[in-house]
Amino acid sequence: MAIMPHCVVCGFDSGADVAGSVEFADYNPGWQEPTINGNPVIGWSNSLGVTAPDGVGLFCRMHLKAARKLRRLRSDEAIDLMRSGRSPLSVRLRALFP
Numbered sequence: 001m002a003i004m005p006h007c008v009v010c011g012f013d014s015g016a017d018v019a020g021s022v023e024f025a026d027y028n029p030g031w032q033e034p035t036i037n038g039n040p041v042i043g044w045s046n047s048l049g050v051t052a053p054d055g056v057g058l059f060c061r062m063h064l065k066a067a068r069k070l071r072r073l074r075s076d077e078a079i080d081l082m083r084s085g086r087s088p089l090s091v092r093l094r095a096l097f098p
Helices: 061-069 075-084 089-094
Strands: 020-022 057-058
Touching: 020 061, 020 075, 057 061, 061 075
Parallel strands: none
Antiparallel strands: 020 057
């Protein structure tokens, strides 16, 4: 059974559609899909549990806008914040003034 695209915040799965993806601060633009002996690896996922490069999350319509606002954070920090319901303002200030 294949892993279907899903929102990394709430788990919403609308078949093959998600509202969009966000590249967070820990995304590596030089990332390459995993291979073994030159053959693509099937069934891999990133630290958020989706088949996308590390630092990329998939989101439903309800969470996409908030995720885009937090894109300057590391993916794990942004998702933890969104799942906890804490105010993004304190996180934005912390990101601007480390």
